[in-house]
Every structure is written in C-alpha cells, then in structure tokens.
Amino acid sequence: MLISHQLPRWLALTVLYGLTSAALADTVLITGANSGIGLEFARQYAVDGWHVIATHRRDTVPESLAALSSQYDNVQIEMIDVTDSATIAAVAAKLGGRPIDILLNNAGIVGTMEDPAQKFGSLDYDLLHRFVDVNLAGPLRVSEAFYGNVAASKQKKIVAVSSAAGSLTISASDFRQETGISTRYWYDISKAGLNMGFIALSKDAADDGVSVAVYQPGLVRVARTEQYPMTDAMKSMMVEVDDSVSAMRQRFAELGPDTSGNFFDRRGEVIPW
Numbered sequence: 157m158l159i160s161h162q163l164p165r166w167l168a169l170t171v172l173y174g175l176t177s178a179a180l181a182d183t184v185l186i187t188g189a190n191s192g193i194g195l196e197f198a199r200q201y202a203v204d205g206w207h208v209i210a211t212h213r214r215d216t217v218p219e220s221l222a223a224l225s226s227q228y229d230n231v232q233i234e235m236i237d238v239t240d241s242a243t244i245a246a247v248a249a250k251l252g253g254r255p256i257d258i259l260l261n262n263a264g265i266v267g268t269m270e271d272p273a274q275k276f277g278s279l280d281y282d283l284l285h286r287f288v289d290v291n292l293a294g295p296l297r298v299s300e301a302f303y304g305n306v307a308a309s310k311q312k313k314i315v316a317v318s319s320a321a322g323s324l325t326i327s328a329s330d331f332r333q334e335t336g337i338s339t340r341y342w343y344d345i346s347k348a349g350l351n352m353g354f355i356a357l358s359k360d361a362a363d364d365g366v367s368v369a370v371y372q373p374g375l376v377r378v379a380r381t382e383q384y385p386m387t388d389a390m391k392s393m394m395v396e397v398d399d400s401v402s403a404m405r406q407r408f409a410e411l412g413p414d415t416s417g418n419f420f421d422r423r424g425e426v427i428p429w
Contacts, residue, residue: 181230182311185209185256187238187298188263190218192378193317196401197260202228209256211236211247213263238263238294241301248301255309258408259302261295261316266343269384274340284342291346296353307364313411314361316354317404318370318419322347325428336387337375351419351429358417367416371407373400374422395422 184201188194189210198210202224208231212218217233225231234247238261265287267273273280295316299306306312320326321337321344332339351370358368374395375381384390403422410424419427 180255181205181207182257183207183209183255183309184258184260185211185302185305186260186262187211187236187294188213190214190221192380193373193376193397193401194260194262195220195224196397197262197405198224198231200398200401200405202231205230206257208232209234209247209251211263213237213243236263236298238298239289241297244297244301248305251302251305253308254305256302256305257309257311257313259299259306259314260408261298261314263294264291264317266380267340269338269340271340274342276339276341279341284345287342287346288349291343292349292353295350296357299357303361303366307366312364312366313408314354314357314366314368315408315411316350316370318350318354318372319343319347320372320421320427322349322351322370323419323427323429324348335389335393337390355417355429362413362416365413367411367413369411369416370419371404372419372421372427373404376400 184197184206186194186197186201186208189198189208190212194210198208198221202208208228210221210224210231211234212221213236221231221233225233234250235243236247237243272278273283299314303314306314320331321340327339327344331337354368354370361368375390375393376397377394378397381394400422407420407422407424419429421427
C-alpha cells in the first residue's frame with residue numbers, strides 16, 4: 157500500500173480530534189487559486205458549500221482571495237509555493253489529518269505566446285528548469301504531501317490542469333498550423349511531463365482507491381490569454397472561464413477508479429497522449 161507510512165498519522169489524528177470524513181464538508185485544495193482558472197474554481201466550489209482551501213504563493217494575501225474569503229466563510233487561504241517543499245509541508249502540518257476530497261493541482265506558468273526564450277534558436281535553458289519545477293515537479297510535490305489527506309477522504313481524487321500542448325499526438329498533427337497556436341518548448345515539454353507523471357501516479361494510487369487524472373480546460377478567456385495575438389481560429393476556440401470551470405467540475409465529479417489515469421478535455425472526451 158503506497159501510503160502505509162502516512163495512514164497511522166491520520167488515524168491518530170482521527171482519535172485525537174474526533175474527525176471523520178462524514179462529519180466534514182467536502183473539501184477541495186486548489187493551488188494557484190488567486191487568479192484565472194484557479195480563482196474561478198475557488199469561487200464555484202465556495203458557492204456550492206465546499207470547504208475551499210485556496211492557496212497562493214504571494215508574500216501577502218492577494219486581494220482576489222481576500223475578497224472571496226470575506227464573502228464566503230468556507231474559504232480558507234493558505235500560502236503554498238509549489239516549488240518550495242517547506243511551504244507545502246507547513247500547510248500539510250496545519251491541516252493535520254483533514255480529509256481532502258479533491259486535490260486540484262492548478263498552479264502553473266505559461267509564458268507569452270511568442271516568448272523567444274521558448275523558441276528554437278533562442279532557447280533559454282535556465283528557464284527550462286523553472287518550467288519543470290513549477291509545472292511538473294510542483295504537482296508531484298503537492299500530491300505527495302497531501303496524499304494521506306486525499307486517501308482519508310470520501311471522494312479520493314487528485315487532478316491537475318494540463319494542456320493539449322502536452323499531447324504528443326496533437327503536437328505531431330497539423331493542429332498548430334491550423335490554429336496558429338505556436339510551439340512553446342518549455343511549456344509544452346513540462347505539460348507532457350506532467351501527463352506522464354500523473355499516469356504513473358494513477359498506477360501507484362490505484363490500490364488505495366485514489367483516482368487520478370489530468371484535464372485540458374480549453375483556450376480559456378482570462379487576463380493572460382486576453383493578451384495573446386489571436387488568429388480567427390483561436391478566437392473561435394475561446395471559452396469563458398466560468399463555463400470551462402463548470403464543465404471541468406462536472407468531469408471531476410465523474411472521475412472514479414474506472415476512469416483514473418486518463419487525459420480528458422472539459423467535455424469528458426479522452427485526449428490522445
């Protein structure tokens with residue numbers, strides 16, 4: 157059993173604090189919850205009465221999360237930098253054995269659409285380490301730290317926001333030429349690595365009944381994508397953030413052991429690896 161070393165800690169805390177998953181509201185922990193898709197996830201789950209652990213990496217609480225927590229008393233704000241194991245461990249210690257039904261790995265970096273540091277001929281190899289650290293290692297760090305909390309929950313789900321750019325099949329097709337979405341080496345590589353990491357995690361987690369999957373949200377209209385130079389094809393692909401998040405939440409609800417280990421779009425279609 158993968159988490160055999162973690163379960164005694166959870167069981168001890170259950171006795172100490174009288175906590176049971178049935179006695180607590182469904183709980184979601186969201187990384188990168190202070191803007192864009194992450195903020196919308198936090199808002200929607202809060203509206204539906206979930207206990208939302210909304211994390212950010214800023215030195216002070218972002219205004220967006222301060223406003224959300226002032227509106228909903230079921231929003232708990234914590235500081236996690238997914239590249240810093242100490243910040244992750246601090247929050248894990250604070251939560252103790254609280255069950256986490258959905259661990260939502262949303263934090264990530266992208267770069268601009270025409271970032272020269274991600275283009276062949278001017279690649280910044282130091283930047284590669286940053287992308288891997290945030291987009292690939294980050295979700296694995298978080299998933300390891302909170303695995304016992306997820307395994308102790310009712311829903312037992314670990315999910316991550318990925319991208320069609322992480323699909324080798326799509327990248328090898330004519331998709332980019334047809335849409336005008338250019339290659340960004342480090343972003344694409346890091347998302348492909350995330351997908352591979354979560355396939356491996358889904359296999360390791362199966363015996364514990366923990367379901368794992370990655371999701372493609374679509375080309376979502378947020379502050380960052382509003383700055384992209386848009387082809388007509390890209391404009392036609394744009395989806396509003398509330399619609400994308402609502403659809404992905406439905407996909408998370410559908411996730412279970414039988415569908416664990418897959419890469420889905422927001423409509424529930426399996427994306428080729």
